[in-house]
Amino acid sequence: QSALTQPRSVSGSPGQSVTISCTGTGSDVGGYEYVSWYQQHPGKAPKLMIYEDTKRPSGVPDRFSGSKSGNTASLTISGLQAEDEADYYCCSYAGAYTYVFGTGTKVTVL
Amino acid sequence: QVALTESGPALVKPTQTLTLTCTFSGFSLTTTGMRVNWIRQPPGRALEWLARIDWDDDEFYSRSLKTRLSISKDTSKNQVVLTMTNMAPVDTGTYFCARLTGDGAFDVWGQGTLVTVSS
Numbered sequence: 001q002s003a004l005t006q007p008r009s010v011s012g013s014p015g016q017s018v019t020i021s022c023t024g025t026g027s028d029v030g031g032y033e034y035v036s037w038y039q040q041h042p043g044k045a046p047k048l049m050i051y052e053d054t055k056r057p058s059g060v061p062d063r064f065s066g067s068k069s070g071n072t073a074s075l076t077i078s079g080l081q082a083e084d085e086a087d088y089y090c091c092s093y094a095g096a097y098t099y100v101f102g103t104g105t106k107v108t109v110l
Numbered sequence: 111q112v113a114l115t116e117s118g119p120a121l122v123k124p125t126q127t128l129t130l131t132c133t134f135s136g137f138s139l140t141t142t143g144m145r146v147n148w149i150r151q152p153p154g155r156a157l158e159w160l161a162r163i164d165w166d167d168d169e170f171y172s173r174s175l176k177t178r179l180s181i182s183k184d185t186s187k188n189q190v191v192l193t194m195t196n197m198a199p200v201d202t203g204t205y206f207c208a209r210l211t212g213d214g215a216f217d218v219w220g221q222g223t224l225v226t227v228s229s
Contacts, residue, residue: 038216089157
């Protein structure tokens with residue numbers, strides 16, 4: 001069960017949009033509608049940002065959105081803000097009641 | 111308000127067994143649909159899912175670590191306990207417990223507890 005593949009880093013200026021990809025297989029990302037995304041600031045616990053591929057929990061700004069096509073899920077941050085600088089992880093249900101996380105992406109606000 | 115807190119030793123020696131406790135509030139593990147998980151993160155590295163226990167006593171483990179892991183619950187104390195045997199330096203990291211929703215997402219996390227494996 002290999003980790004899902006994410007780019008190591010993405011960056012953008014305030015107000016711009018960035019997209020983070022998360023590539024898996026048909027046994028995880030492509031096989032279920034259970035991709036979630038987490039934001040993690042240094043030294044802090046992860047925070048749920050997106051669940052069930054595209055849904056946003058209450059309290060998460062609507063500039064965060066999720067999508068999926070085949071075996072690749074994506075998180076887009078529109079109108080990038082300074083406080084969005086953090087590490088982001090995707091996670092997918094991988095069958096047999098197991099879960100797999102992505103390799104993580106560092107978002108830098110220039 | 112839902113909250114989870116991890117506790118356990120900060121330092122363990124190689125080959126020892128690690129025992130971590132997750133104490134939670136704001137929900138009950140006797141309620142249908144409640145699930146608590148353990149997830150770890152080596153320093154500077156990615157998250158890794160370890161284990162899950164459900165309201166109905168079902169237990170599930172990471173395929174790569176299942177021979178070393180055991181998860182249990184004490185509903186009277188609102189606690190979930192994880193044991194990991196034969197600890198090695200590569201097991202050093204922050205260990206989190208988190209609640210899993212029916213939507214397959216970890217919606218509330220503890221602050222994590224750092225475990226270092228060293229002689």
